[in-house]
Amino acid sequence: MAHPIVTPRADMAGRQPGLWAAAFALAMAAIAFAEYRGLLGGWRSLPFVAVAALLLIPMTRAANNRQAAAGALSPATRRYNRRMLIWSLGYVLCLGMAMTIKNYFDPQGPLLWGIAVLPSVPMVYFVWTLARYIVEEDDEYLRYRQTSAALVGLALVLLAGTLWGFMETFGVVPHVPAWWVVPVWAIGLGLGQAIMAAAERRTDRA
Amino acid sequence: MRNRLKVLRAERDWSQQDLADQLQVSRQSVNAIETGKYDPSLPLAFRIADLFAMAIEDIFLRD
Numbered sequence: 001m002a003h004p005i006v007t008p009r010a011d012m013a014g015r016q017p018g019l020w021a022a023a024f025a026l027a028m029a030a031i032a033f034a035e036y037r038g039l040l041g042g043w044r045s046l047p048f049v050a051v052a053a054l055l056l057i058p059m060t061r062a063a064n065n066r067q068a069a070a071g072a073l074s075p076a077t078r079r080y081n082r083r084m085l086i087w088s089l090g091y092v093l094c095l096g097m098a099m100t101i102k103n104y105f106d107p108q109g110p111l112l113w114g115i116a117v118l119p120s121v122p123m124v125y126f127v128w129t130l131a132r133y134i135v136e137e138d139d140e141y142l143r144y145r146q147t148s149a150a151l152v153g154l155a156l157v158l159l160a161g162t163l164w165g166f167m168e169t170f171g172v173v174p175h176v177p178a179w180w181v182v183p184v185w186a187i188g189l190g191l192g193q194a195i196m197a198a199a200e201r202r203t204d205r206a
Numbered sequence: 207m208r209n210r211l212k213v214l215r216a217e218r219d220w221s222q223q224d225l226a227d228q229l230q231v232s233r234q235s236v237n238a239i240e241t242g243k244y245d246p247s248l249p250l251a252f253r254i255a256d257l258f259a260m261a262i263e264d265i266f267l268r269d
Contacts, residue, residue, distance in 0.1 A: 071226065200238070
């Protein structure tokens, strides 16, 4: 049950992971806009996407710092954050490879199947990371907190998926690819964590 | 469930972090238990009781 206390660490990453996440989203949006205007595209976009993905590293450090400052960083949480960073970079890499092969080589048959499956491969690591956190977390309250937040994510996926699915069936909304479940779940997870963190800040001030 | 954790901690002049260090949990765990937002498991309740050298029912009170 050893639980070494992790103290806050002040470095360049700061304590605002949301700002780094926003910077990453902004960079990706800028790349998409440049592609739309014909300034980037195909392999020319890859270095820019790679540099944008590097923003996820200080984002993870900032998340660690923020959780440490709030008294909610355990060794298992630190490992979870690091694994999620590896997943994010792996996902960007696999998706980039699949899109590049698709755009330049017009693959058919088994190769097409291979690249169609490729972006989903890191999801195995993602799911494993979620499971490992629950197993490795010694701090029962932090485990409860993460599990509750994950359930908020699941609730959002079920509600949004069912609602959109039926609206699609009745032809009132366009088709949405099924891979949207992950971003929707992640939004729910973030929402759940934010609600609990806000409640903790209120009791901290009291 | 109500508890006397905050009072017991104050009597010993311990911060939440001091108590968390001794229980080997995060400060947020102590905060959540202290404010009644989270009821600890039986093993953690025993660790808390052992630390204060008290019985569990002298720390955690029925609603």
